[in-house]
Amino acid sequence: MYDTPASGKTAVTNEVKIAARKVNVFYGDTHAIKDVDVEIEDKTVTAFIGPSGCGKSTFLRCLNRMNDTIDICRVEGLIALDGEDIYAPSIDPVQLRAKVGMVFQKPNPFPKSIYENVAYGPKIHGMARTRAELDEIVERALRRGAIWDEVKDRLQEPGTGLSGGQQQRLCIARAVATEPEVLLMDEPCSALDPIATAQVEELIDELREQYSVVIVTHSMQQAARVSQKTAFFHLGNLVEFGETGQIFTNPHDPRTESYITGRIG
Amino acid sequence: MTDQTSSGSFDWTGPEFTARLNKRKRSQIALKLAGLTAITIAFGMLFLLVASLISTGRHAFTQTFVQIEVFLDPAHIDSDEPNRGNYRQILTDTMVKLFPDVVDDRAELRKLTSMLSNGAQFSIRDSVVADPALIGQTVAVRVPVSDPYDQLNKGLIDRETPEANRRLKDDEIANFDLLKELGMVSKPLNRWLITNADSRFPELAGLKGAIIGSFYALMTCFLLSFPIGIGAAIYLEEFAPKNRVSDLIEININNLAAVPSVVFGLLALAVFLGWFGMPRSAPFVGGMTLALMTLPTIIIATRAALKAVPPSIREAALGVGASKHQVVFGHVLPLAMPGILTGTIIGLAQALGETAPLLLIGMNAFITSAPATPFDSSTALPTQIFIWADSPERGFVSRTSAAILVLLTFLIFMNAIAIFLRNKFERKW
Numbered sequence: 294m295y296d297t298p299a300s301g302k303t304a305v306t307n308e309v310k311i312a313a314r315k316v317n318v319f320y321g322d323t324h325a326i327k328d329v330d331v332e333i334e335d336k337t338v339t340a341f342i343g344p345s346g347c348g349k350s351t352f353l354r355c356l357n358r359m360n361d362t363i364d365i366c367r368v369e370g371l372i373a374l375d376g377e378d379i380y381a382p383s384i385d386p387v388q389l390r391a392k393v394g395m396v397f398q399k400p401n402p403f404p405k406s407i408y409e410n411v412a413y414g415p416k417i418h419g420m421a422r423t424r425a426e427l428d429e430i431v432e433r434a435l436r437r438g439a440i441w442d443e444v445k446d447r448l449q450e451p452g453t454g455l456s457g458g459q460q461q462r463l464c465i466a467r468a469v470a471t472e473p474e475v476l477l478m479d480e481p482c483s484a485l486d487p488i489a490t491a492q493v494e495e496l497i498d499e500l501r502e503q504y505s506v507v508i509v510t511h512s513m514q515q516a517a518r519v520s521q522k523t524a525f526f527h528l529g530n531l532v533e534f535g536e537t538g539q540i541f542t543n544p545h546d547p548r549t550e551s552y553i554t555g556r557i558g
Numbered sequence: 559m560t561d562q563t564s565s566g567s568f569d570w571t572g573p574e575f576t577a578r579l580n581k582r583k584r585s586q587i588a589l590k591l592a593g594l595t596a597i598t599i600a601f602g603m604l605f606l607l608v609a610s611l612i613s614t615g616r617h618a619f620t621q622t623f624v625q626i627e628v629f630l631d632p633a634h635i636d637s638d639e640p641n642r643g644n645y646r647q648i649l650t651d652t653m654v655k656l657f658p659d660v661v662d663d664r665a666e667l668r669k670l671t672s673m674l675s676n677g678a679q680f681s682i683r684d685s686v687v688a689d690p691a692l693i694g695q696t697v698a699v700r701v702p703v704s705d706p707y708d709q710l711n712k713g714l715i716d717r718e719t720p721e722a723n724r725r726l727k728d729d730e731i732a733n734f735d736l737l738k739e740l741g742m743v744s745k746p747l748n749r750w751l752i753t754n755a756d757s758r759f760p761e762l763a764g765l766k767g768a769i770i771g772s773f774y775a776l777m778t779c780f781l782l783s784f785p786i787g788i789g790a791a792i793y794l795e796e797f798a799p800k801n802r803v804s805d806l807i808e809i810n811i812n813n814l815a816a817v818p819s820v821v822f823g824l825l826a827l828a829v830f831l832g833w834f835g836m837p838r839s840a841p842f843v844g845g846m847t848l849a850l851m852t853l854p855t856i857i858i859a860t861r862a863a864l865k866a867v868p869p870s871i872r873e874a875a876l877g878v879g880a881s882k883h884q885v886v887f888g889h890v891l892p893l894a895m896p897g898i899l900t901g902t903i904i905g906l907a908q909a910l911g912e913t914a915p916l917l918l919i920g921m922n923a924f925i926t927s928a929p930a931t932p933f934d935s936s937t938a939l940p941t942q943i944f945i946w947a948d949s950p951e952r953g954f955v956s957r958t959s960a961a962i963l964v965l966l967t968f969l970i971f972m973n974a975i976a977i978f979l980r981n982k983f984e985r986k987w
Contacts, residue, residue, distance in 0.1 A: 391879030401870035414878035
C-alpha cells in the first residue's frame with residue numbers, strides 16, 4: 294500500500310536547515326503545539342502528517358512567521374533558520390518570508406496576469422534591475438514550477454483563468470521566484486484532481502534538489518511518495534519523527550501505528 | 559427513516575400524509591402570493607409617485623412665449639448708456655400698438671403689459687447692450703408671457719370657473735386669445751428650467767444655481783469623505799489593534815451612520831459657521847456638512863469591502879514577503895475598490911438628496927445667480943425644491959415637480975454608475 298519513495302531512500306544526512314527547540318504555540322488559551330523539537334534538513338522533503346486539528350499546519354506556519362498575522366497567536370521556544378533565531382527582534386518577518394516561501398492549500402494566484410503573479414515577489418524585493426532581468430527571473434521560476442511550456446504564450450492572461458493544477462504550479466513558481474531556501478507547502482494537493490496531484494508531486498521531487506521542502510499532507514500515500522523524512526503530529530505533540538520508510542514500515546510509537554493503519558484520524 | 563420504511567410503520571400514501579402534503583403546497587402558494595402582492599404594491603406606489611410627478615411636472619418643461627415686434631425707440635434709450643433705458647415703456651408702447659383702443663385707460667394698459675413676463679424687459683435690454691446698433695430699429699423678439707397666461711395657455715386655468723374666482727378675468731383672456739389667433743403665441747421647450755438661476759417669477763425661474771450648487775457641494779463632499787473615509791476604514795480594518803478603544807470607535811461609527819442628518823446640520827452651524835466663521839449658504843460648507851454625514855457610510859462600506867477580500871489573497875502576498883502595507887495597497891485595496899466605489903456613490907446619492915443640514919447652514923437663500931465658486935452663496939437641488947414648494951405662485955407647483963424629476967434623474971444616474979462599476983470590476987476568485 295505504501296509506495297517506496299523512488300528516491301532519497303538512502304539515509305544521507307544533510308545539513309540541518311531549520312531547527313526547532315521546545316516550540317509551544319498558543320491560540321488565546323488553547324495550547325496548540327506542545328514542546329515540539331524537530332530538525333528539518335536541507336535538500337530534503339519533510340512531511341508533516343497527522344489527524345485534523347493536530348497542529349501540523351500551525352507548526353508549519355510558525356516556520357515563516359505566518360502566525361504573526363493572527364493576533365491571539367503566541368509562539369514560545371526557539372526556531373532557528375541556519376542557526377539564527379527567526380523570532381529574534383532583529384529578524385524582519387517580511388524578509389524571512391521571502392527566504393521561506395509558502396504554497397497554500399487552495400491555489401491562490403493574484404487576480405493579475407500570469408507574469409505579474411510571478412514577478413510580484415522579485416519586484417517588491419528589488420531583485421531585478423531591468424525588465425530583461427525580470428523576464429529572466431519569471432521564466433526561470435515558471436520553468437522550475439514545471440508550467441512554463443503551458444503558459445509561455447499567454448503570460449499576460451489572468452492567472453485565475455488557469456486550471457486548478459496549473460494555478461497551484463503557478464503558485465509554486467511564484468514562491469520559488471524569490472529564491473527561497475525553504476519551501477513550505479500546506480496541503481498543496483488537497484484541492485487538486487489526481488492527475489494534477491501527480492504533476493505537483495513530481496515537481497516537489499524535483500524541487501528537493503535545490504530547496505528544503507516541508508509539506509503538510511492528509512494523504513499518507515502522498516507523504517510516503519514524496520518525502521524522505523516524516524513527522525507525525527497528534528493533539529499538538531510531535532509523536533514521532535524519522536525516516537519516512539521507517540515511520541511507515543516500522544513505527545516506534547503505538548499512536549503512529551494506529552494512525553497509519555487507520556485506527557485514529 | 560430506514561427503520562420506518564423497513565418496518566412499514568409509516569404510511570406514505572395515507573390520507574394524513576396527503577393532507578400534510580396539501581397543506582405544505584398551500585402555504586408555499588400563499589408565500590408566493592404574498593411576495594407578489596408586496597412587489598405589486600411597491601411598484602404601484604412607485605408608479606403613482608412618478609406618474610403624479612410627471613403629470614404636474616411636465617408643464618414646467620414647456621413655456622409660453624409671445625412673438626412681438628418691438629420698436630427700440632431712441633427716445634427711451636440713451637445710446638451711451640443702453641443698460642439704463644426705459645425698456646418697460648418700450649414694451650408698453652409695443653402692447654399699445656397691438657391693442658390700439660386701450661390707449662388712455664391706465665388700468666387696462668397695466669393689464670396688457672402684465673401679460674408679458676417681468677423678465678421680458680431685461681432680455682430686450684440685454685440684447686441692446688450686446689448690440690447698441692439696434693437702437694432705433696424694430697426687432698422681432700420672442701418674450702415669455704407671465705405666469706397666469708402661461709397657466710391659461712397650458713389649460714391649467716379653467717375658463718368655466720366664475721369670473722370672480724378666476725385668476726384671469728374675461729377681458730384678459732380675450733386679449734390673450736386675440737394674440738393666439740394672430741399666431742403670435744408659441745409653447746417651445748423651456749430651456750430656462752436648466753439654464754436660468756432662481757427667480758421670483760416662475761416663468762423665469764430655473765435650476766442652474768441649484769444644480770451648480772449641488773455639484774460643488776457634492777464635489778467637496780466627495781473630496782473630503784472619500785480619502786478620509788477610506789483612510790479611516792483601512793486603519794481600523796487592517797492596522798488598528800483590536801481592543802476596547804477600537805471597539806468603542808467601531809460602535810460610534812455605526813451609531814453616527816444612524817444619526818439624523820439635521821443633527822449634522824446643527825453641528826455644522828455651530829462649528830463651521832459659528833466658530834470658524836465660514837461663509838453662510840456656501841456650497842463648500844454644505845459639502846463639508848454632507849461629508850460629515852457621508853463619512854460613516856463610506857467607512858462602513860469600505861470596511862465591508864475590505865473584509866470581503868478573501869484571506870487567501872492576503873496570505874499569498876504575505877507568503878512572497880510583501881509587507882503589511884504592500885499587501886493592503888497592492889492587493890486588498892484594488893480588489894475592494896468596486897465595493898468601496900459602490901458604497902461611496904450610494905453615500906453621495908444620499909447626500910445629494912439631503913435637505914435638512916443644508917437648510918440649517920442657509921442654503922435655502924433666495925439667490926438669483928449661479929455660484930461662480932464653491933464659496934459663493936447658492937442653493938442646492940433639494941433646498942431649491944423646498945423653496946419652490948413654499949412659493950405661492952401657481953407656476954412653481956409644476957416647477958417643484960419638475961425639479962424633483964431632475965433630482966431623481968441625477969439620483970438614478972448615480973445609482974446606474976454604481977451598478978455599472980460593480981459589474982465591471984467584479985472579480986471572481
